[in-house]
Amino acid sequence: MGLDGHDRGIKVIARAMRDAGMEVVYMGMRVTPDQVAQTALQEDVDVVGISILSGAHMRLIPRLTKALQEREILDDVLVMVGGTIPEDDVEPLQKMGVQGVFPVGSFTTLMTEFITANVSRGRSAPQV
């Protein structure tokens, strides 16, 4: 989301989830919170995964959760955020509605396990 150019992590995660048997919709970079929420609605996803290494997470994530709320899907999707997230920001992000925070260095297996444990429907299609 935003103008961030760091896409190494998100692409690694997209591959890992695809290899774990999930359907991945990777939107690429330069998307707005509204575009993400709209795609989440249209694709009927279980998970919205955002990677931010630009430091703009405290500005962009509230806009994302609001956009999901406006479409009445915030409670239906698992919101996960990764990137250069300082420890002090983890709790505020959780209060905004983010269920999982995965800072740089997190293993992809940890994320797939988190999804499997928290997505209760019979299928899972994370969108990143």
Add this chain to the structure above:
Amino acid sequence: MADGMKEQPKRSLSGLDVKPVYTPDDLAGTDFARDLGQPGEFPFTRGPYPNMYLGRLWTRRQIAGFGTAQATNERYRFLLDHGQNGISTDFDHPTLTGYDSDHELAEGEVGRLGVAIDSVRDMDDLFLDIPLDKVSVSLTINHPAIVLLGMFLSVSEQRGVDWSKLRGTVQNDSLKEFHGQKTFALGPGPSLKLTTDIVEFCTKHVPNWYTISISGYHIRESGSDAVQELAFTIAQGMAYVESALERGLPVDSFAPRLSFFFGCHNDVFEEVAKYRAARRMWARIMKDRYKASKPESMRLRFHTQTLGSTLMRQDPQNNIARGTLQALAAVLGGTQSLHVSGYDEAFDIPSEEAMRMSLATQLILSHESGVTNTVDPLAGSYFVESLTNEIEEAAWGYISKIEEMGSGEYPIKSGMLSAIDTGYIEREIARSAYEYQLRIESGEQVVVGLNQYQSEGAQKLELFQFDPEEEEWQKGRLAETRGGRSPADVKSALSSLKQAALNDKNLMPTVLEAVGALATEGEILDTMRDVYGEYVDPGVF
């Protein structure tokens, strides 16, 4: 486990086989006079200069940029007062991607990871009280490079500094934006045209300016291995040379003003081999393929930045050791300048304390390690020479593949454009990044503190503190600029720019006109996006 590991064949970080012992037999085909030569002589394997660090140490160039132009200017003047003689400018994401600070996508990113520049007024503030004819300036900007360089040239002109006296660099490496860095604004073809416009304009009017910093650093940060970094960087360089030749520029008129920029990972010998192979490859390419005759056209010089992606959140002070290893490799490989990344960069942009430690790392290497006492100290090592040969050969494999994708008189240029269009390069890099991550997760690649030797209770760092009010200030400044200019002049300048773009003219003259009329960076890029179309990330993974 230790016994089991002994039996496994060893590999370099990039997957090249490494034997337990190397002997003269490994260099059977190597002719030292032909393949190494003397330092400062063709093919420059041993270094671009005869005396290397005995003549002059590498330049310690730590990049900086944050917040507003005024805030960054204060930091520059502080650094200059404390003995730094060059400036390296980091721009924020909106500036890098060609959007004004009040654009919707810019929210939260204005001045966040670099300095925010919207108009020539900000550029003037950035270099307030800095003598542009004495200080060398590196502008780290790519697709909008023509605009930022235009602003810089305009400020110089206003201050009465002759363009021939300007020394500095503009990154201007448009092609790597599609597989590394990812701060693109335009598509591959148009952005390559703009890169070549800068080469052409500076060759004629700003003769001491370095026109492209051909960059492998971002490719490596994106997850490539050392071979891919080398191969794609050299291929990019060849594409720029071909594009300038196609424009009708004689090779020796522009080639001496091209420089390179590489990353440095933890595998010390592989990195040294990479730098030595790069010099030899470039020298031969320039001489044999592009018929350069000046040694300056064949001599590869490079800047190194240690890799942020190797820095861990776990036990962050371990990153000081990683930075030292990487800096050592860069120096053993003969770098001309160096930035050591801050040990806290897995959390945020570096604090002052981290930058002080990076500078100290460089000083200790310079003055305490003894590695600067002789030129190219690893030359003749059976292992390092053998690895240099292997990396070169493996890199040629990729370059040949790219050439096969092209056609006509300039096959690397057209091959690179098609390798980007088809997503070939991005997929190759993404594959390496994924395989490396899997090796870490399986424990095959040990990362101290992450997958082995974890320690309890991490220490808390004092991180960089960003002032969020600077975004509002910058937006106010932008509104003030828009309010205080002649709308008719802006309109006319942007319309001339559009005409020049439609007629495939060199855009620098009309960009200078637009910048002078106080057109903003976003307005100028919008005009270009109108003509050339906006590049949309294809989402390859």
